[in-house]
Amino acid sequence: MAEKTEAPSLVDGLFQLSFRLQSLLGRIAAKHELSLVQVRLLGILRDRQPTMLELARYLDLEKSSLSGLVDRAEQRGLVERVASADDRRTSHVRVTAEGRKLSRVAEQQVNAAVSELVAVLPRAEQQKLATLVGTIVEQLLAAQR
């Protein structure tokens, strides 16, 4: 395994890109007076109405951390708690119309910014990158099950 250190390593590169993406996301979130976690919350709620506990798992947080998070989002009218019919202990979290609108705008801005970022690569290379990243992510999801 004689590896030559040409350019930065894959690991370094991935982290630099990762930090930049987080920073980009944070900046766009801030423009809408949202935190990064709130944006992630809205992103998750795009096509789900999870319980608090499920949300905690998605975000990798303690359930107690969710209470405040959802509280603040609810106070801003972005999400709402919905009582569960079958189990009166649980509540589901649902995005509101306003939350969805905000989420859509932010998503478009993020998409535009990231597209600009990868625009340095020719079309075919972007495709290749998508495939490679997709393979890694797919494996992650598979490992989770």
Next chain:
Amino acid sequence: MAEKTEAPSLVDGLFQLSFRLQSLLGRIAAKHELSLVQVRLLGILRDRQPTMLELARYLDLEKSSLSGLVDRAEQRGLVERVASADDRRTSHVRVTAEGRKLSRVAEQQVNAAVSELVAVLPRAEQQKLATLVGTIVEQLLAAQR
């Protein structure tokens, strides 16, 4: 290689990978009772002794945020402030021997974890990924100047 149902977009994939990397980094940091930012701080100090203001720029934080960050790291004996000779307003931040030791261990663990993550790709594909990511990151650094 069979066709996949519907490849997730490049943007989505990049963010999923990014979140996973952050989470991975945070977990390893936590094992050493460090926050993610503290790990980034140590990483930056690996080959630099920047001023507080320069550090703020690296981390994309306000200078006031740096004071507390460096305070806490200094109290743990991981970094130290060094008075500047030519400008008595500025101090440089330097990693201590202990900080460097901790940083090295964490770095190895991160490297191992990420290597495992990309191990799903064959050697040549990893190389390709490194090149693609490297191109994007390089452009970012160039744009910063």
Next chain:
DNA sequence: TATTGTTATACTCTATAACTATA
């Protein structure tokens, strides 16, 4: 006056532990 850094203050985010209500 301008720059570097700290302090005061307030808020978000997070975890642990204890609690309530329901199962």
Next chain:
DNA sequence: TATAGTTATAGAGTATAACAATA
């Protein structure tokens, strides 16, 4: 007893504004 969620509490991380020391 066990589970879903909240509350109490404590601490890190962050920003804005005001400040002190130095340039």
